[in-house]
Amino acid sequence: MSGTTDLTDTFSGLGLSSKVTDAVAEAGYTKPTEIQAQAIPHLLQKKDLIGIAQTGTGKTASFVLPMLTLLESGRARARMPRTLILEPTRELAAQVSENFEKYGKNSRLTMALIIGGVSFEDQNKKLDRGVDVLIATPGRLLDQIERGKIMLNGVEILVIDEADRMLDMGFIDDIEKIVNRLPPRRQTMLFSATMDGQIEKLTKKFLKDPVHVQVSRAASTADTIDQKLVKVSSKPDEKRAALRSLIDASEGLTNAIIFCNRKRDVATLARSLERHKYSAGALHGDMDQKSRMETLDAFKTNKLTLLVASDVAARGLDIPAVSHVFNFDVPVHAEDYVHRIGRTGRAGRSGVAYTMVAPADGKHLDAILNLIQKPIEWLETGKSSAPQAANEEAPAAEEKPKRGRRGRANTRPVETKAEEKPVQKPAAASRPAPTRPAKRNDDVVESNSPFGDDGPIPAFLLRPTRLAQ
Known part of the structure; x- marks a missing residue:
């Protein structure tokens, strides 16, 4: 029994091919994460699987690595991909493609990325040659199917990633249309951060006798992150002024991600910061793919200091050295708080996360505190130039003036x-x-x-x- 445990502590003990384990070692990884250790052996046996895990747990590699091993035998045919990976956003799809390039460097497997914002002509050239792996967002994939550019009757493996986000974004009908075109004999994997009634219906409909793998939810926050709450006005102009004061007063800020709940606020806030001479860019769903990738690249290469983003746009971003996170809005879903502040304090680095709390945010803040099960300090007034800094002893007494203004x-x-x-x-x-x-x-x-x-x-x-x- 102990021997089995020792084997699963290394990638070579999971049953992956030597080409894949060599690529993993070259990427600098030696020990699989919890979900990788649990999921990969089942997937190599071609079993259907339900994986419940948050972004940041190594979930992507848990299906990419066994897929690369399984695809080493066989070859792709024109317009008939062998595997299909569905992602809710362009950014997540692009990140999965980066994983395939990194871990598939020793394999002669072909891949196509079918997402909006990229010309159909470029995508069609790859599809005509035949691809082993097709990574797509549901809407763009259906467009290509209707154009007769893709046939799904040769798909051997299906991955539905971030299923909860797919449902939130209204993709359920599109997913059903796509799955109905797939051969019934296939291996299906479904990954989600949560498991509610709707997800269960999906699993019963699309999977056969699936293995359930669940890793501990990311309900705890890293000790390397210094978390603070800041009381602010709900008036947009005063709230933006408070953010600028926080940025100016933040020690050691090299770069930062600023989260908003709505994409229209992302654009507005980014323009406001630019007008006040800050190096800022926006990342939201209404941008074309070229602009989004250029903005991301500018932030990764430190050409931009501040990246203003929505949760959907920033989902799955892997930028190792982010010094600060600012929650311009308290997230509606408590789990998103853990995801947001987890963009900083990575790989043992220290990070700082400020959450700006307006009078109407009490319910959402309570949900966050209940989830992480530890208090967050209010930024003391006078310690920073940030306006509306809250005193934990009497936050309610200061809320009333803001409501009346x-x-x-x-x-x-x-x-x-x-x-x-x-x-x-x-x-x-x-x-x-x-x-x-x-x-x-x-x-x-x-x-x-x-x-x-x-x-x-x-x-x-x-x-x-x-x-x-």
Whole structure:
């Protein structure tokens, strides 16, 4: 029993071909990760498999390495790929192709990448010659199928990667259309970060007697990452100003990834940073493939200091030396927090992760704290030039002024001042005007309101009229 354990502690003990293990050794890897050690032996036996694992656990290599070994016998035919790997995003597809190039360097296997933003002509040339491995996003693959450029009846191995993301992005119908074109006798692998009811339906529909492999969820964060929470206003311009102050005050910042929840905010924030003379670029789903790859390359080669990205666009990015991560928005899904801050503090390096918390983010922040099961410190006011830095002892007392500011500055003068002071003089504002006096001012304004005690005077009624002027 101990001998088996010792064998699976090395790649050569997993049953991979010498060509593959030599390439793995040249890449600098000596010991398989947990999911690789569990999944590879089953896949080499051509069993269907369900793998539950987060990005960053070595999941890609767990299906790439056995696939390379299995494909060493046989040859591809024109327009009939032997294997098909489905990915939800262009970036993930491109990253899987990089894995094939790295680990398949000793094999004479051909590969094609079918994604949007790349000319059909270039893709068609490869397909016409025949490819062993086809890596594709669902939409672009269906386009090529409808054009008659791809036939899937020769596929021996199917991989559905990031299945949970596929569902989130609405690809379920496309996947069913694609799978219905595949031969029934094939090996199928499905990988996902989560296993919910919809994923179970997929597995029952597409897999036969699958082996289940699950590695511990990435619910813990690395000790090498210094995590901080920062209280900010929900007003976009003030929130962007707070980010700039954080960036300016961050010691040892060499580069950083800034995460937004929505792709439209990614573009807006990147343009704002550029206007303020920061070296910044955007990475989001509406960009064409050429622009996305150029932006990524510029960031990897340090031509760009700041990369503003959405979760979908940044999924699977492997950039070893990122000094800082800024969560401009608190992620909606708690697991995404672990994924985001895991972009820094890699391979034993130290990293810093700031999360900017607006008044409405309490629910999402609670979910993150419940997931990682450890507290995150609030950045102390006065320690940094970052505005709205929160004090953990009384975060709720500072939320109220922020809720009252949007379009109602005239009705809440005391609260407005309390919020503006930290931007200019953070040290002096660490103890703003006591909460009670501010509340009494609120009561005076609201008790005089013709709209009752529950609502302030609408801002438009406070504007001076022409007659008054």
